[in-house]
Amino acid sequence: MTRTGARLTGIDMARFLAYCGMVLVNFRLAAEVQPAADLPSLITNALEGRAAALFVVLAGVGLALGRPDAVTMVKRAAFLMGAGLLNLLIFEADILHFYALYFLCALPFLRASGPVIWGVIVALLIASVAIHAGLDYDQNWDWDSLEYTGFWTFPGFLMHSFFNGWHPVLPWLAFLLFGLWLGRLDLADRRVQLRMLGLGLLAAGLGAIPGQLVSDPELLPLFDTAMIPPGPTYLVAASGSAAAALGAVLLCAPVLERAGLGAWLTAPGRQALSLYIFHILFGMGLLEALGLLGGSLTTTEILIYSLGFCVLSAIYARVWALAFRHGPLEALMRWSTDRRRPA
Structure with a gap:
């Protein structure tokens, strides 16, 4: 296997892996299953805010490797x-x-140097803290029903997109830029x-410490590792877990390939966009x-359902890959966005 091939296999x-984590979290959310003091809840709780962060980091890695031009982007x-x-x-x-x-x-940062990227990441963290100090994070939210009012208005769209949505640009853009920086390393x-x-495990551990030391409920959101609201310690911990997960998978990829699991694990990774919609519409x-x-449902039942759906997703993606190079939505996106599309 070539150096490039090994790298791409592990990333897929x-x-x-990120998709599976997202399925576990989203299915529990959709089914309104209440967490309990049991192993299924511990597993899903650990993935909440981490699977999505890994997805965004991997998107940044993909940008670094693919080097798309601005028009394509x-x-x-x-x-x-x-x-x-x-x-x-259908899915808020x-x-x-x-x-x-x-x-x-x-x-603006696709060709920026490493120090510039890290400078922007730090600036995003500072800006995120500052905006939380000046605006009401609970604005437009009904936390009991998890509904956001006013999204389809321009002010509501801006608030949701950049400040208090599920994955706001401030500070989630930092994950993408972190992945952009990671993708320039020799990942093979x-x-x-x-x-x-x-270092990823170290960052994930260090990011969790401040939340254990702070007892003031007004300060806790800044030092907790919960996804909502996304404070700086969450960014550090989730970036660390993403780097650790990618490093671990890259280390294990050759073993998984030799065990004959490579195609079954890479095929769904290459169709993540299609599977994302698939898990909402069908799952x-x-x-x-x-x-x-x-x-x-109980926590155990939703965990079993989620894992079963992940297996089904892998089977579907593997069968599809035998006939087609790209997933259905991936092919549609490439067809509609590639400026060198043949007549």
Whole structure:
């Protein structure tokens, strides 16, 4: 296997890992299953805010490796914005329209040096803290129903997109830029992979410490590692866990390939966009059709359902990949955004 091939294989596997984590979190959210003091809840709690962060970091890695031009980036952003806004009609926690904004905001930094990227990341953290001090994070939210009012107005859209949405640009753009920086490393080098694993675990651990030391409820959001609201310690901890997860998968990729699992793990990773919509339309749709929403499932039952759906996703993606090079939505995005599309 070539150096480039090894690198891309591990990244695809990591993307599938992020997808599985997202399925576990989103299905529990959709089914309104209340966390409990048991192993299934511990697993899902650990993934909340981490799986999505890994997805965004991997998007940055993909930008570093693919090096798309500005025109292609803008077109892909437009495609994702359209798909995300449509998805919002049925799933309020959509992340695709946020990706569109991340891509647009990252345009000036695609060729920036490492120090500049890190400077922007730090600036995003500072700006995020400052905006939280000046605005009401709870504005427009009904936390009991998890509904956001006023999104389809211009002020509401800006608030949701940049400040208090599920994955706001301030500070989630930092994940994409961190991935952009990671993607410039020699990810096929075992020493780099080990450093990512070790330093990532260290960052994840250090990021969790301040939240254990602060007892003031007004200060806790700034020092907690919870996804909502996304404070600086959450950014540090989630970036660390993302780097550690990617490093671990890259280390394990050759072993998984030799075990014959490579194609089964990379195929769904290469169709993450299609599977994202697939898990909403079919995974959550099946829960609704079976009348399993509203907290009727236990934590164990929703975990088993989620894992089963991940297996089904892998089988579907593998079968699809035998006939087609790209997933259905990936092919549509490439067709509609590639400026060198043949007549």
